[in-house]
Amino acid sequence: MGTRPTRHGPVFETEVLIVGGGATGTGVMRDLALRGIHCLLIDRRDLNAGASGGNHGLLHSGGRYAAGDADTAAECRREGGILKAVAPECIDACGGLFVAVEGDDPEFAARFPQHCRSAGIECTSITPAAARELEPCLSEKVFAAYTVPDAAIDPFRITLENVNHARQLTQSILLSHTELERFVVDGGAIRSAICRDTRSGETVTIHARQVVNAAGAWAMRVAQLAGCSSVNLLYSKGSLIISNARIGRRVINRLRRPGDGDILVPGGTVSLLGTTSETVQTLDEIHPTVAEVDRLVAEGIAMVPQIAHTRFIRAFSGVRPLLMAAGADADGRKASRGFSLFDHESEGLANFATVAGGKLTTFRLMAEKTGNLVARRLGNNQPCKTKTTPLPSGEAIRWTEPGFAPRYWVARHEPGDLILCECEMVPASAIDAIVENAPGAESQMSLNAIAVRSRVGKGTCQGAFCSLRVTSHLYDRQVYDSPLGLRNTRDFVAQRFKGVAPVAWGEHLPQLELAEALHCALLGLDQLADDGGRQPPTGGQDP
């Protein structure tokens, strides 16, 4: 093995190293584990830190792509059906509507059923009155409406389930906060990956027989680290906003060519309105803006007038990693939603694969194709099992489901089990369960990690207040034992703020002002030093 001596830090051996902890990477992890293969998955941040956590959780029926991209539409239809069968607990099979409103192109609307038929998508025409009966929030200006089998999917739950199942099957490992720095390539193969633990600064060395690049928007960079230039992505930033209460029962799509603010997706107790599309050159500092929020609201009103008076609790952004075909124009709306599997063999590597592009809805298929390639290379002849094997739904990973924590708390009925997150009713016992058992518990759990694995910080306070109570609890349980814990809390509230500021008006402002008063005027989180945990010395010593 062509390993090199490394500085102090752990060394891991695995059959397959997967880079990227989104739906696809964790999907590959589970796919391979179902074939009996041990995997180690790294992410430079944490699960779903990229597009898998920055989308509206729409499980596409395919209707949205029926007019422009029949292949993707049919793929969505098939995959949506499979996921509904194997992961029902992650899915709200709420159904969907496509509606055209005054001003939209009637001919485009009239052709919709025909496009759906070509892609095999169930589509029923209903009268505008019937549509408003199904969804009273719809505008009176709706002139055409169709039902389709859209659904909502919890992308966090899916990812957690994938990792959890892989852990159970082959003791596969998740290493969050582990950033790939370089590959050691020798004799036409990647021999090891040299990574850095972004929290401790330690070097982490991983020896693997196969390496899968499922880094989403970062896949181009990861491929380049392996000396491969065949992966070309277009970065399309999309922003969405979350309402404080669920607006429609179903997914509501605007029946027109894709544009801003034309999809409203329920997410348990809330709804998500999206999505903008803007080509960006860099993946750094991707945050929603006031201008994007204003556009989403203005467009959303045409379909659902009450959006004008809806309280939005948060905005967020993701970057769609779109495949750029040679010579294609750089329009994110028109670029393909399909995916590609690169085997990199023509680039001289025998044990490296990149899976890129695609959609949340098709992650399982992406994982299947990747799994087939990797298994074959490993000489493993087990077939893919993800089409039929249900996700096991473990206790430690149910906390992202809206309403699960309060039901659990009531059922458990322990008077000493304090509620730490009041908006989402998350009790201390839930935090303890996550810290001990949730995927990622291999390394230290922080407030950020808990938030990814639960509803903490997702309610109307957006973590401003509950983060402080959870922090105290983590100190009590000695998960935190130094000023590092409080710095983690500071970083958490600073991150949540980026999503709150663009939707901050009305009822938000009293809360935001109070939060800032607690965080800064009282606790001095704005003054925390980054080293040694000491606050800066007091100033004012001028002569």
Next chain:
Amino acid sequence: MIKQPRRHRTELLVIGSGLAGMAASLFALERGVGVAQVGNSGVIAFTTGYLDLLGHDGRGFVDDPWQALVRLREDEPRHPLANIAENDIRVAFTSFTRTLTEMGLGYTAPGQRNLLALTPAGTLKPTLSLPLTMQPAIPAMARGLDTLVVDFIGLNGFSAREVVANLAPRWPGLRALRIGFPDMDSGAEVYAEVMARAMEVPATRQRLAERVAPLLGSAQALGLPAILGVHRPDHVHRELQSMLGVPVFEIPTMPPAVPGVRLRELFESTLPQRGVALEPQHRIKRLELLPQGVSAQLEDAYGEVTIEAAAAVLATGRFTSGGLSADPNGIRETLVNLAVVQPEGRADWYRPDYFDPRGHAINRSGVTVDQQWRPLDAAGKPTHPRLFAAGSLLAHQDWIRQRCGAGVAIATAYKAVGSAAQAVRGRQE
């Protein structure tokens, strides 16, 4: 119940029941001006009890707030505190803390330097004056005393371990311990305010002391969450210290908390005794500006109330207390629709980085005033000859980042009441 309209007349109407409103009423009493005060005093429970004058100068915490005020006058000439003479600020601050102490809530006398007070997270906060129940933490930390910090089973959001872990780098002699509070140790959630009221019962104090005493070991001081009584905290504090034989200090819990409740209940019980016609649970529905003064309408359980006053001090605060509100298109003052200086558009309200040391522009929006502390209209003219404004409603200050909330509240209330008294009585300062 027969509801009938009632009508009061007074010299000065104070609108708002936060620190600025309370201070305004006290200053009006000192000047012998007849005063009525209206406001639903919810937000004062969110104060920590610490009274800051100026704790941060944009670069870091300041040690000498008076020195920092000199620089503030140069750097931020529109800041409300930059427009008040140092002596007036001293007189106002000292008078306010002395009055609180006389009324039964002991405060340290404001000195030349800021004190570094403890927070519930174990960080330190520069402040000018603090309750006597919290003061012993200052010398204990300065001397690095072996100190026990106790918290309670079931008290949500306060962790002695957190306090100790964060203070340890500068105060190594700290240790944490969790105990049950007498009669509230079933494991169920307990509330600081309930514990504080229980601590007013001598037997409870005695039993708590008996539980803590054997745990002190080598500890030379004891820290507790702020639960030492609501109405007579200084008494409760003294008793506990004498029972335990070591200095005891309170650490504030996350607001709303006992230190804020103490201030609220103190004002609500003592201001009427001192002659303020206080309507603490109500909000003014409408304020009319008349040639001879103001007329305010509110409604209480017995019906409509009209208060006519020769002058008014508006101390309605910012967004949290409802003095300001905002829709996507702009920020407005809620009672009189006064002109509000504000950033051009919503995109400028907040900076991208929450903890940007320059603070957010929205926090410096607010009402501007003339030299007499009268709100200015869009043309820069006083809105009304006898309408004055005080407190955090004022523009060009960021009390959150500058740690100057109490300073702005007290000093501007002092000045606004001074001007109002002059307008009402036509007498000279």
